[in-house]
Amino acid sequence: MSTGRTGSGLGLAFLPTPFEPMHRLRERLGVNAQLFVKRDDLTGLALGGNKARKLERLCADALGQGCDTLVTGGGPQSNHARMTAAAANRLGMGCHLALAGERPEHAEGNLLLDRLFGAHIEFTGAREYYEIEESIDAAADRLTDAGQHPYAIPVGGASIAGAAAYALAVDEMREQIGTDPDWIFVADGSGGTHAGLVAGLGPTSETRVVGVDVGTRPDLETIVPQLAAQAAKSLGRDVPTQPVIVDHDHFGNGYGALTDGGLDALRALARAEGIVADPVYSAKAADALFTWLRDGRVGNNETVVFWHTGGAPALFASKYEAALTQDD
Numbered sequence: 001m002s003t004g005r006t007g008s009g010l011g012l013a014f015l016p017t018p019f020e021p022m023h024r025l026r027e028r029l030g031v032n033a034q035l036f037v038k039r040d041d042l043t044g045l046a047l048g049g050n051k052a053r054k055l056e057r058l059c060a061d062a063l064g065q066g067c068d069t070l071v072t073g074g075g076p077q078s079n080h081a082r083m084t085a086a087a088a089n090r091l092g093m094g095c096h097l098a099l100a101g102e103r104p105e106h107a108e109g110n111l112l113l114d115r116l117f118g119a120h121i122e123f124t125g126a127r128e129y130y131e132i133e134e135s136i137d138a139a140a141d142r143l144t145d146a147g148q149h150p151y152a153i154p155v156g157g158a159s160i161a162g163a164a165a166y167a168l169a170v171d172e173m174r175e176q177i178g179t180d181p182d183w184i185f186v187a188d189g190s191g192g193t194h195a196g197l198v199a200g201l202g203p204t205s206e207t208r209v210v211g212v213d214v215g216t217r218p219d220l221e222t223i224v225p226q227l228a229a230q231a232a233k234s235l236g237r238d239v240p241t242q243p244v245i246v247d248h249d250h251f252g253n254g255y256g257a258l259t260d261g262g263l264d265a266l267r268a269l270a271r272a273e274g275i276v277a278d279p280v281y282s283a284k285a286a287d288a289l290f291t292w293l294r295d296g297r298v299g300n301n302e303t304v305v306f307w308h309t310g311g312a313p314a315l316f317a318s319k320y321e322a323a324l325t326q327d328d
Contacts, residue, residue: 046086049310156190166196278311
């Protein structure tokens with residue numbers, strides 16, 4: 001399959017991303033379901049990840065409004081923050097990151113890359129999701145007062161424009177698979193990717209999208225359908241009507257906390273398919289998929305797409321070293 005930079009025309013993402021069968025994982029798990037992976041870990045920008053699709057549309061909007069600085073936030077290991085900083089550099093813009101918590105002693109994983117990309121990093125002390133959102137708005141207000149023209153992007157790019165990018169990604173997947181799958185499993189942080197997939201599938205599709213809560217946002221059941229409807233309307237599409245499915249059983253002790261099941265899923269993907277997941281998002285989504293396969297909620301011979309959202313830089317944060325290097 002040939003790949004190239006497509007989308008908004010900004011050249012931030014390599015699309016289409018690969019769509020691959022996972023035959024060896026299927027054998028390892030001992031299941032009859034047809035397993036595929038949508039490789040949005042390979043979008044190219046700053047080591048890849050699902051945010052590249054969203055940033056194509058968000059940055060186009062920012063440039064269209066004459067903005068000169070991208071402002072966003074998240075946790076210290078935010079993939080979205082890392083990729084926003086890289087996108088700003090490609091477009092000749094500034095980048096201000098409002099990150100949760102206190103400044104750590106060492107810059108590791110995504111945070112090291114934030115520094116490499118030269119983003120202005122502010123540790124806000126925020127602990128909760130909507131505290132981070134408030135800190136993003138506050139930073140944008142300060143920059144405006146200083147005479148700059150900031151463009152505020154919510155956590156994870158979970159806006160109408162960001163979700164619309166994943167409605168369009170469904171069109172891409174359909175061309176690759178030839179039909180709608182029975183299931184899609186995806187990590188659910190801020191809800192934008194989940195919402196976009198629902199919007200893209202539309203009201204007539206029988207595909208069930210399972211968003212796997214990673215412990216970020218407390219109101220996914222409310223936000224996902226709301227954002228899906230808004231994204232569909234923004235693209236002139238019919239509003240989806242299917243019930244939203246969120247799995248809340250796999251985030252363990254909270255956002256960023258590696259679970260035993262997540263560790264098993266990391267190893268299974270790596271050793272069966274050579275696919276690198278991350279402990280914060282994709283490993284928990286894969287763990288949920290494996291659970292649903294084992295307990296029969298996903299049936300024999302059904303078609304399942306694991307939508308890989310990236311996040312590998314977080315593997316190199318020291319907090320995960322002991323678990324990742326222990327004998328299994």
